[in-house]
Amino acid sequence: MENRIKVYNTLTQKKEDLIPFEGKTVRMYVCGPTVYSSAHLGHARAAITFDVITRFLRKVGYKVEYARNYTDVDDKIINKSKETGIPPEEVARIYTEEYKNDMFNLGVETPTHEPKVTEHIPEIIDLIKTIIDKGYAYQSDGDVFFSIKMFRGYGKLSKRTPDEMLAGIRVDINEKKEDPLDFALWKGVKPGEPWWKSPWGKGRPGWHIECSAMSMRYLGNSFEIHGGGKDLIFPHHENEIAQSEAATGVEFVKYWVHNGVIQINREKMSKSLGNIINVKDALSIWNREAIRLFLLSHHYQNPADFSEKALDESETALERLYIMFKRANDLTKNNKREDKELATSLNLFNTKWIESMFDDFNTADTVGQLFDLVRATNRSIDAFGWTHTLQETIEEIRSFGSTLGILELNPDDYLKKEKLSKRSLEIDEEEINELIEKRNAARKEKKWKRADEIRNYLDSKGITLEDTPKDTIWRVKAK
RNA sequence: GGCGGCGUAGCCAAGAGGUAAGGCAGCGGUCUGCAAAACCGCAAUACCCCGGUUCGAAUCCGGGCGCCGCCUCCA
Known part of the structure; x- marks a missing residue:
């Protein structure tokens, strides 16, 4: 068949040939974390999915420009700051570091670019200006909102029309908005919150605009792949498309690629259910390769039920x-x-x-x-x-x-050291080797009972022995 | 309610018109002092149900049933 990579595109709901705009360069943007809490398995899945896609594309000869952002200004960070008394910048710094560490420990390669929102405020302001100039956004009080009814394709990614969305139940009422579905590009400052100067007064970027601004900054107005979890399709990615295409007039992204969510016992992992598993906790129990193998044994689009x-x-x-x-x-x-x-x-x-x-x-x-x-x-x-x-x-x-x-x-x-350190097994390598020697001495004299005693003892400590023609080898039991 | 998706052996999970990968667990055999590991074999007539299209359907279409996600912050 055709020697082309096929990729499922959420936008068209079809598998399509991956054809870069130019040659063999693939530009890919993946939504990174909002840094207000520890990375959980959902973050791990997204990172690993696109890590593997990147590794594979490079293996077969593509050049991959991969950008993954840190959203380091946001309501959730501000809330966390209020809860803990730690300044928002510090909250963001702590969890950004933690995320980097966790991803490193999962064996996730570092993307080409890792932009932070706070370092791209000018780009964001410029983008908002353009959107306003083109008539797709309006100022209201100190806020700037994107007007969804001005953008004809609104809903094309999540496959719903504004009318259908309005028929949905919970739409927050905000008198500043012309339409309940409009979303904030810029939020006017509130006391005690981080702010930057802008043509609309002091304030900060809304959620969504940062990804448009930063992806365009590093990858261009149109690029090949935009990735993220399926739960970001609406509203985040839908809004990204609207604001980006409103600003540039060209197609924002060619292939939208979404990974499935992690479930815990067939339920969504969520704060309210209290079943969030952090990357760090998982790594304290299982080898990182086991976590990767578990994830990669599922198709990336399907839900993965963690247990x-x-x-x-x-x-x-x-x-x-x-x-x-x-x-x-x-x-x-x-x-x-x-x-x-x-x-x-x-x-x-x-x-x-x-x-x-x-x-x-x-x-x-x-x-x-x-x-x-x-x-x-x-x-x-x-x-x-x-x-x-x-x-x-x-x-x-x-x-x-x-x-x-x-x-x-x-x-x-893998078979010894990693696991020996991961499980607190009340036994060390030295003792294991001593016991193996003792057992082999017994075996030489055909004292099978004694030999088996030692093997059973080691087994009770989680150590499996294996007699080969040459010698006796051991490993920590898988469980 | 709207949109999207899922249902494959005991469990997990690929496959998406041509006669069902793989992993885990279980059982038997070979090997071994016995084990372990490995290999061979069994379980295994495994595709939610009912219709339809087709020479042929787990795969396509229609209708059920069950489950899940999104529509509110989410990777």
Whole structure:
């Protein structure tokens, strides 16, 4: 078939060929966090989804200009400041740092640009001016509102008309607005709030305008991909389209790409349900690669139901991969034979996973293919030991892993060190090694009862032993 | 109420007209002192229900039922 990447576009509700405006450069903007609280799994999913998309596009030869913002002025930040007594700038600074840290710990690569709202106030003011000049916005008191009825395409992304939205129940009444659906581009200052000077008096940007201003600043008036969680489609992205296209008269974004939400036990993760899981907390329990594998085992558009069981299963699945790496590592390179069956499996994998990624970044499908190859690889290790083909296979799996941001550790680091430090297991490496020696001494004398006692003891501490022809190896149980 | 989406074996989850990936859990076998890991096999007539289109439907269309998201701050 056509050698083109297909991407599902929320705007057209179809999978489309990804065709950049120019050559092989893809410009992508993804809505980053409003920095008023710790990053949760929803942030992690969005970041990882677009991290993988970026990694893959680059792998297949695209240049990706990737911008992801920090919204560091906002009502929620101001509220947090009032609650805690910490100045708003400080609230924003703390959570921006935390977000960066969390993303680093999740293995998310840093985007090309990470603009902050507070550093782009002039751009925002200019953009609002243009929108007013073109007649799409009006001043009311100290505020500036976007007039949705002036923009003909309003609702094209979220597939609803203003009338339908008005039929909905909760629309806040604000006498300053001409139409209840109008939204603020600029908010006049209130006592104790951060403000900047503007042609409309002191104030600050409304929500939505920052993303338009910053994406245009770094990526241009029209760019290829705009991403974010599905929950941002309305009103955030709808409003971005309206204000951007009102200002420039050209199509803002070619492909709108939205990731599905995280659910906890089939329910939305939300403050009111009290079921928000922070990235930091998840990382204290599970390896970051397990979290990524869990997410990437779902198609990015589908909801992902997070549970302890599901994450434990991802760790178990990862363990299978690392055990395979370890088996391969431990082989001596003395075999001159080649395994043709493995070569065939490898070729199949090479073409299939790329194909799956070309088809709307179907990482879940690639994971299935990976495990097919893993079986073939283990079979090959059993039958042939080390071969050049095996070496090649391992390298290819690693390379695949680096596109998904998994399988980047040494087997021993994953199977031992990482987990030893993550679980408080009341046992250390030294003691484990001592016990293994004792057990092997017992085994030599065929004192099986004693040997099994030691193994059971270690098992009770969460350590699994494995006797290989050469020696005894150990790992921390997956659970 | 409006808009969007989902329902695939015990659980999780891909697939979107051509005869159902993969993971986890379970069972049996090979290997092992016994295990573990790995491999082989079983469970497995797995596509919510009822109609329709088609040579052929999990996939398309219509109608049900159940669940979820958005419409208010959200990744």
